[in-house]
Amino acid sequence: MNKSVTFIVIILLAILSVTIVFSTVNTNESVIKANLTVSSEGPVELSKVIEEIKTSDPYEGYDNETIEWMESLGSKQVFFGNGTIVIMSYWDASKLHSEFVCDAYIEQYMGCNILENRSLGDIKFPKEVLLVDNVNYLGENVSYYDV
Template identity: 40%
Template sequence: MDKKIIIILSVILLVGNLSIAYAMNNDLKVEDTNSDEILLPLSMSGPIKLDELIKEIKTKDYYKGYDEQTLQWMTNLGDKYVYMTNDSFVIMNQADAKKIPMEIVTDVYITYNIKCKLIESHPLGNTKYPKNVQYVHDVKYINQDITYFEV
């Protein structure tokens, strides 16, 4: 009878350990793929404070037709920083903004490539130059591309 109990307990422990090992391995696979991360090329212009961009959107003619709900959402984000891409404004907190090594240079154009997690995205609206507004976090600086201007 004691052998049966030992065998049953051994099987239960083995199954339990296999289940835990499978669950841990499955979690690692999800983390390793980083399927929710996106790559973004940021322009040299930035960061600017979000409230400065909001003021500009409200007052500049080329933003005429902006979406009021998107602007209200941006206002509710609070004290954040903004970088630009060709087709979007990228909003992040100060800690993430500090991860991007911005340089002031002449005769070149630098594109800063980052990887980050997209929290939320909204269209700016029916403006002259339409852009999306992307709120991101967990920014990782990848590298930079330098384009030299010919003189």
């Protein structure tokens, strides 16, 4: 009886070890480190962005699965880039500067981890939806409009 109990314990330890090794390896493979450019005119609450997508003509024909995924993220913040909607936590959003100006456009540069990348689908002005974390502010560029 002792041999069978010992054998079962060894098998369980082996299974547990393999599970731990694969769980740590797989989590690091899905993260993509990137530098992104976003507008300083943010953050906007994710719920408001979702409502805008559902009710505005430029988003007509949006991908329902992407919207459902966005709704499942809960209380998040959004900054907009050129063709991107960048979703992050309140903490990460607070690392960026929020500036609204009339006669200029301010681009902010940030480093981050892209956790997930989705598309809003085949719409008039296509957009990629990025879920990011570990945001680092890298700087900004101010472009003035000619009046």
